[in-house]
Amino acid sequence: MKKILIVTTRFPLPLFSGDRLRIYNISKNLSKKNKVDLIYTSSRENVHKKIKFIKKIIFIKTNILKKFFYMLLFLTYGKPLQVGFFFSYEMKKKIEEIKDNYDCIIFHLIRGSEYLPTNYKGKKILEMTDLISNNYSQLYEKLNIFNPLRYIYYLEKKFLEKYEKNVVKLFNHSVLVSSEDFKKFLINSNLKEKVKIISNGTQSKKKNYNFNKSNKDVIFIGNINYLPNKIACYEFIKEIMPVLKLKGFSVNFKIIGKTSKLLKFKLQQYENVEVHSNVKNPEKFCKKAICGISNLSIASGVQNKILEYMNIGLPTIISEKCFKSLSFNANSDLLVYKNHKEFIKQLITLKTNKKFADTISKNCYNKIKTKHNWDKALKKYNSLV
Numbered sequence: 053m054k055k056i057l058i059v060t061t062r063f064p065l066p067l068f069s070g071d072r073l074r075i076y077n078i079s080k081n082l083s084k085k086n087k088v089d090l091i092y093t094s095s096r097e098n099v100h101k102k103i104k105f106i107k108k109i110i111f112i113k114t115n116i117l118k119k120f121f122y123m124l125l126f127l128t129y130g131k132p133l134q135v136g137f138f139f140s141y142e143m144k145k146k147i148e149e150i151k152d153n154y155d156c157i158i159f160h161l162i163r164g165s166e167y168l169p170t171n172y173k174g175k176k177i178l179e180m181t182d183l184i185s186n187n188y189s190q191l192y193e194k195l196n197i198f199n200p201l202r203y204i205y206y207l208e209k210k211f212l213e214k215y216e217k218n219v220v221k222l223f224n225h226s227v228l229v230s231s232e233d234f235k236k237f238l239i240n241s242n243l244k245e246k247v248k249i250i251s252n253g254t255q256s257k258k259k260n261y262n263f264n265k266s267n268k269d270v271i272f273i274g275n276i277n278y279l280p281n282k283i284a285c286y287e288f289i290k291e292i293m294p295v296l297k298l299k300g301f302s303v304n305f306k307i308i309g310k311t312s313k314l315l316k317f318k319l320q321q322y323e324n325v326e327v328h329s330n331v332k333n334p335e336k337f338c339k340k341a342i343c344g345i346s347n348l349s350i351a352s353g354v355q356n357k358i359l360e361y362m363n364i365g366l367p368t369i370i371s372e373k374c375f376k377s378l379s380f381n382a383n384s385d386l387l388v389y390k391n392h393k394e395f396i397k398q399l400i401t402l403k404t405n406k407k408f409a410d411t412i413s414k415n416c417y418n419k420i421k422t423k424h425n426w427d428k429a430l431k432k433y434n435s436l437v
Contacts (some may be wrong), residue, residue: 056082058090058395059167059208060160061138061204063098068310068330068391069275070356074181074229074252075160080105081430082437089154091147108149112143131202132211133204134184138163149361155324156437162212165219175437178219178226183233185212191279194349201279218244229355241363248436250297251379252355253429259417260335260364269304269341270399271366273334273357276311276319276327284347289322292348297395301403303342308334335364342403343367346374348395359424365417366400369395369407385416 062075079088090103091110102354103109121139126136135399148169151157156175159165162184168176188209195202207416216237220226226247229232234249272288274281285307295305307327308321328337338344344361348371356377361368368386370378375388382388389395402409 054086054155055152056086056088056159056437057147057150058088058160059143059147060090060092060163060207061163062088062094063092063101065098065101066330067334069180069278070252071161073356075179076103077253077426078179078430078433079103081426082109082433085434086240086437091136092126093142093143095385106120110146112140112146114140114142129209130163130214132215134281135163135166135215141167143167144169154244159223162216162219165222168222175225176223177436178223180216180226180228180260182229183216183237185209185216185279186233188212190349194283206268220278225347226435230378244251248432251310251424251429252359252434253424253426254356254363254420256313256361256425257335257363259336259413261341261366261413262339262418263406263413264340265343265404265406267340267403269306269338271338271341271344271361272305272307272309272346273344273360274309276307276309276315280347281309282315283318283349284345286328287348288345289319289325291392292396292399293324295392299396299400301400303399303403306337308337310416333361340362342365342409343369346370348392349373358386359420361423362414362420367412369398369402371395380419383413384412385419387412 057077058079060075064072065071067076077366079090082088089108090106093112093114095115097111104123110178118417122139123133123136126139127133127257144167147167149186151169151172154174156177158177158179159167160179165178188205192202192205192209204284220243223246226248227250229251233250234247237247276282276285288305305325308331311327311329315397316329319325319327331337344366346357355432358368358370370386371386371388372388380386387398389398
């Protein structure tokens with residue numbers, strides 16, 4: 053049994069976003085054969101939310117003024133803004149004090165890499181999850197030239213590209229979710245051995261999909277405050293729903309996930325749009341669904357929502373760009389489109405063709421049950437620590 057410390061820049065609960073869900077299940081999986089502690093920094097402590105498989109939770113308080121101070125300070129060093137924003141000197145100092153108590157330390161996300169203690173002799177693992185520079189590159193290309201965020205994302209993308217390549221050298225292993233991110237990660241050959249691909253998984257659930265021609269709901273699950281998800285929702289509302297209506301198919305768009313009150317209000321001003329925030333069991337809203345969808349034009353933050361749909365047998369439609377990072381069979385386990393015209397055609401087919409929809413539902417549900425549970429997905433992690 054080894055002693056492992058999980059270093060994260062926010063508490064894993066509640067499980068309303070993909071990054072929280074992943075580090076929660078990594079911790080849970082490793083705790084079966086090891087002693088796992090967790091240290092996190094936040095503006096307030098989650099004292100009422102204990103995690104039963106975590107032996108010890110250490111909280112380091114920060115505040116927004118410190119976050120902006122370190123963000124500007126790190127900017128002068130040519131480091132990514134987010135790395136500075138999530139930095140805490142107090143947490144770094146605490147990790148230095150306790151580092152020798154642990155055989156392995158796992159640092160969650162690229163912004164957690166700054167907490168690597170000096171002269172640490174144990175195993176050092178960077179749980180990158182996604183190649184954030186790639187996500188920001190897609191956002192930069194998607195945003196309007198008059199949107200100031202476009203240029204912030206461009207600047208951050210440049211900082212991240214350099215930072216990601218250099219930081220992996222400091223760790224025994226760095227972990228990405230998709231092989232597509234790995235391919236885009238232009239590192240030299242001797243570093244490739246340090247980067248591992250460990251996909252996401254899902255917890256088995258009861259099949260919840262039943263075809264009915266009266267089904268009208270299209271489901272989108274995710275942290276809607278996350279910009280790629282927000283863009284995807286507006287894209288479906290403004291570009292897909294009007295075309296479906298012209299073709300005689302009026303659908304309800306159900307958005308399920310973490311959402312600010314203002315964003316929820318704005319989205320629900322559109323006809324046939326429902327927003328359900330902070331839902332523990334999203335499957336209960338999917339009983340009259342046609343399908344689940346992912347991000348339309350930005351391949352970021354897609355894997356968990358796709359697994360969530362398939363885990364209840366809900367037929368799923370995704371873009372070709374998103375499909376590249378997944379290990380499923382196109383148009384068998386899920387449907388893949390090249391453009392909006394194909395997307396609309398596939399959605400209508402799922403709405404009207406029972407045999408086709410039931411086949412996709414059966415295939416995706418069986419694939420998840422046999423190959424994509426968390427235990428199987430995270431099996432490699434035990435060998436890393």
